[in-house]
Amino acid sequence: MFTGIIQQTGKIYQINLEGSGYDLILDVSPTLYDEVEIKSNISLNGRALTILGKEIAGEFYLLKFYLGSAKVAAQYQGQKKFNLERSIRLGEEIAGPLFYGVPSGDCQLISTENLSGGGIKIEVSWESEFFQYLDIKDQVCLDGVLLIIKDMRKSSLLFDIYPETVNLTNLGEKEIGGYFAIEIDPMVKKIAQILAKKILS
Known part of the structure; x- marks a missing residue:
């Protein structure tokens, strides 16, 4: 679940064709990289995606996701900045409605x-x-x-x-x-x- 309150952004490091979909490698802040774990969820431009891998490459802090849709991959290609929100945790204050990260x-x-x-x-x-x-x-x-x-x-x-x-x-x-x-x-x-x-x- 997500609140829509954006605190951080990321940018594309790579998008690679993988089987019938695409691997999306995102460069994020060191803080976000340290906070999240593999298999946890992040809202990426309003879509809930599961983190499949983590890697530090020089000055880049990379998170790996999978995109099953060529349409979504095409929309992401060329964007400079992505809105990121990690899923809410128990005990956090929630000031508004909750969202699933599944666009309407x-x-x-x-x-x-x-x-x-x-x-x-x-x-x-x-x-x-x-x-x-x-x-x-x-x-x-x-x-x-x-x-x-x-x-x-x-x-x-x-x-x-x-x-x-x-x-x-x-x-x-x-x-x-x-x-x-x-x-x-x-x-x-x-x-x-x-x-x-x-x-x-």
Whole structure:
């Protein structure tokens, strides 16, 4: 489980074709490297991945993951910075909703605007059956980052992103047309799925 509160980022060291998928080697901070163990989970841009290996190579602190999807590997290729969050531990304070690290889909960045003080306003388009269950002030994760919906349009969501979040994450680096992994509150998702089943029955 994850909170969407990003404290660290990492960057790609290598992506290698491995069988029907890809090995992703990520360079992380020495602190994160020391804190995590093989087979523990990390949210990487909002996707829960299992650490398969650890290695120190010179000045690089490397964690190994496996990507089973060529689509995800293609999205990761070329990104400069990745949002990282280790799974929560018993006894930690939890200030908001919990997320599984399983995206509800992908949304597309359609506009961005600089705000005073270094923040940004972004608008993302999301064609999904879950869209109708969202409302202003609901919380979602974009690439693993917890955000509050500022406004909504017919098929798009708008967010104001604070300067601290811009600096700590990769949200400010995305170009128009790029995609974010989006995850909605798991409780909202479950209610939407129950209602959809009732409509079909």
